[in-house]
Amino acid sequence: MPVAATNSESAMQQVLDNLGSLPNATGAAELDLIFLRGIMESPIVRSLAKAHERLEETKLEAVRDNNLELVQEILRDLAQLAEQSSTAAELARILQEPHFQSLLETHDSVASKTYETPPPSPGLDPTFSNQPVPPDAVRMVGIRKTAGEHLGVTFRVEGGELVIARILHGGMVAQQGLLHVGDIIKEVNGQPVGSDPRALQELLRSASGSVILKILPSYQEPHLPRQMQREAGPREVAGWVWGASCLERDGAQASCIFVKVFVKCHFDYDPGRDSLIPCKEAGLRFSAGDLLQIVNQDDANWWQACHVEGGSAGLIPSQLLEEKRKAFVKRDLELTPTSGTLCGSLSGKKKKRMMYLTTKNAEFDRHELLIYEEVARMPPFRRKTLVLIGAQGVGRRSLKNKLIMWDPDRYGTTVPYTSRRPKDSEREGQGYSFVSRGEMEADIRAGRYLEHGEYEGNLYGTRIDSIRGVVASGKVCVLDVNPQAVKVLRTAEFVPYVVFIEAPDFETLRAMNRAALESGVSTKQLTEADLRRTVEESSRIQRGYGHYFDLSLVNTNLERTFRELQAAMEKLRTEPQWVPVSWVY
Known part of the structure; x- marks a missing residue:
């Protein structure tokens, strides 16, 4: 039974109004309620609800499917009145118009569902689709651009030909959809491109007006990027930064959700100073603390990303590549011959290995690799x-x-714990909480203290449960x-x-x-x-x-x-x- 959109919206609003009473009734966590509110207030969720209602609406049915017969009866009745009334004569002429008769005939055919199934189209010879693409099967692609404008593509040399290696998300080529990864570039404005990717990039960048590319299409099947995960759930709070997509393959519908990944950068990056980047002009500069949206992770070494504030996408080093660069260490044994040996025996220092201990926390902090941190946007x-x-x-x-x-x-704060004896003027919980040294040492070993130290032979520290107590008080x-x-x-x-x-x-x-x-x-x-x-x-x-x-x-x-x-x-x-x-x- 269909439900009116207004009823649905009022029902969703009623749920939102009652979220405030949920913690007392169900014991739900505050952060979970914030997440739920973000979903309920999402424009996408509201659109999905309306679409669901539309799909559940009762389909309209024709009142009757014999309107032609009805019109004929009306015409017979009008024949007796046509000579006496000009209005009746005009109505009779309208009802006998060929266009009106065709409209009624079409309506009756649809209402009675008397469709004529067209004959099936002859199938393609399966051997034909497996034939290699002829070398002369070229295409001419026209692009309009201004001088200095980047097309948003990078190239690689493959078999002596210049091939499109990647298409940058949101770039001119990606928006037009005329070029694809794997296409071979043969000519630019009638000029052969040779086999130098840098020369081709410079030629395209300096070109202006109408740019005609002669290409040999790759005819590669499009594939899903890594962010497009089958039957995946949203990775962001609904209503802020998530989206969905649906694909069809082999006649069956496959539901997919486009997962948007956002990261906070923990290092500065300048593509102009990176000797490994495939194309410096395609790189994206960022600073520590910047927020980026990762739009493509197909390449294991180079991701495509853009700033969340806007702007075009560019290449950034992947987590794996940057970890390799920052964590590069020498081999366990350097291939360095020692003096005085005949055949150059191997010598060198072994890498230091140590188990993680909380007491060595500062030591491990110095060796922590800070690359990207995945983040989510919250209300x-x-x-x-x-x-x-x-x-x-x-x-x-x-x-x-x-x-x-x-x-x-x-605002509130914790009361520190100490193992020293209270002074005459001190009271428990006012300034300090007093415990025995043995009890405090046992709690420290059990990890119940956020931090602790010793001063003049007495222990001082902050218990984690004290923080929980302040938070629980609101x-x-x-x-x-x-x-x-x-x-x-x-x-x-x-x-x-x-x-x-x-x-x-x-x-x-x-x-x-x-x-x-x-x-x-x-x-x-x-x-x-x-x-x-x-x-x-x-x-x-x-x-x-x-x-x-x-x-x-x-x-x-x-x-x-x-x-x-x-x-x-x-x-x-x-x-x-x-x-x-x-x-x-």
């Missing part, structure tokens, strides 16, 4: 934790305390922790917003310390060594952990930095966010 939502990273003395704790004092109902847990702790927090459970509080330059930092002393805000005068240590530590943290940062703020003025932090947290509630794909799936 606006509140992060569960706010993590402030920075060098010692840069103002992290001051910002944390100001934020909690500004809105204590929205507040954003504000943490100022060591950079290594971000790797533990950066999960779907804590969904942190990581802010790097960057130290200003040396002179600015010295002026800030002097001003703090004069105003009475601080009583500790930092030496030049302390100031330089802060600047160097800040730079070191940025180099080693910059790929984890969602925002960087240079703390030249505490009040200004605090306002910038407030604005960033408010923006999370109103603007879409790019998050690691592991947080969504």
Whole structure:
């Protein structure tokens, strides 16, 4: 039974209105509800719902299939009135018009489903389709372009001929669909192209107006790119960045979904300085932190991508290729003859192998390969934790305390644990939680602490359960922790917003310390060594952990930095966010 579109839309809106009460009724996670809302609000899902309703609508049926007979009866009745009424005579003429009679005849044929099946077309000789393409089966392809405009193709030499190696997604050639991978280029504007790909690229780039290409078609069967996965599910939050496609093959319909992949880059890339890229002009420049959409991964070494803000697609090194370049190591044994040997015996150092240990976390961080990180776009939502990273003395704790004092109902923090004995004026849970050293050491070994350290013979640390407790209370847990702790927090459970509080330059930092002393805000005068240590530590943290940062703020003025932090947290509630794909799936 068909349902009106308005009823469907109101039903979907009713589901959206009731999403707010789902956590209490079902125990659903907040992130799952955000994902569900993104799907329900998706224009694509709404279009699919309307299409489903249209398919389920009852087909219209003809009221009758003998209208010609009915018209003949009407004409017989009109014959008696035609002499007396000019209107009846005019109606009789209209009903006897050949075009009107043909219309009624066609209607009756369709209504009664008396179709005439056309004779089947003679099948092709199967031996004919297996014949090789004759060498003179050429095509002339015309393209209009301006001088300097790139066509969006690359070439390779194959058997002494110039063959189209790849067609860049979104380029001129891809949009026109006149050329295909494997086509052989014979001439450009009547001029033979030879066998030099660079010369052909230069010829095409400098050409303007109408460009006529003489090609030998490849007649290759089109294949699905790697992103087109049969019966795959969407990889992005519906309504933001996903799409679908449907193909037919051998008479049967095959359902396919085009999976759009988005990545965050963790290195700078300049195709002009890359000696391995097939075509420098086809490369895509990007910087660390840029967001790219991967549109083609057919080539194991070179992907096609474009910036999410827009623009044409270009070539970028694949994850595999860039890993090989960054992780290149010498062989276990170098083929270097030692002096004094007759036949050049092999000598060399073996590669160091070590098992991963959490105590060696910093050591492994130095060897971590940062290439691309797959991300997903999410509707606006509140992060569960706010993590402030920075060098010692840069103002992290001051910002944390100001934020909690500004809105204590929205922000909270953990109470650190310690193994020292409480002082007479201290109370449990006010400033510290006190436990025995043995209990604390056991919990540290069990991995229950986010971070810990020892000072004057006493242990101090932050329990992971303390963070969970603040989040469960409905507040954003504000943490100022060591950079290594971000790797533990950066999960779907804590969904942190990581802010790097960057130290200003040396002179600015010295002026800030002097001003703090004069105003009475601080009583500790930092030496030049302390100031330089802060600047160097800040730079070191940025180099080693910059790929984890969602925002960087240079703390030249505490009040200004605090306002910038407030604005960033408010923006999370109103603007879409790019998050690691592991947080969504």
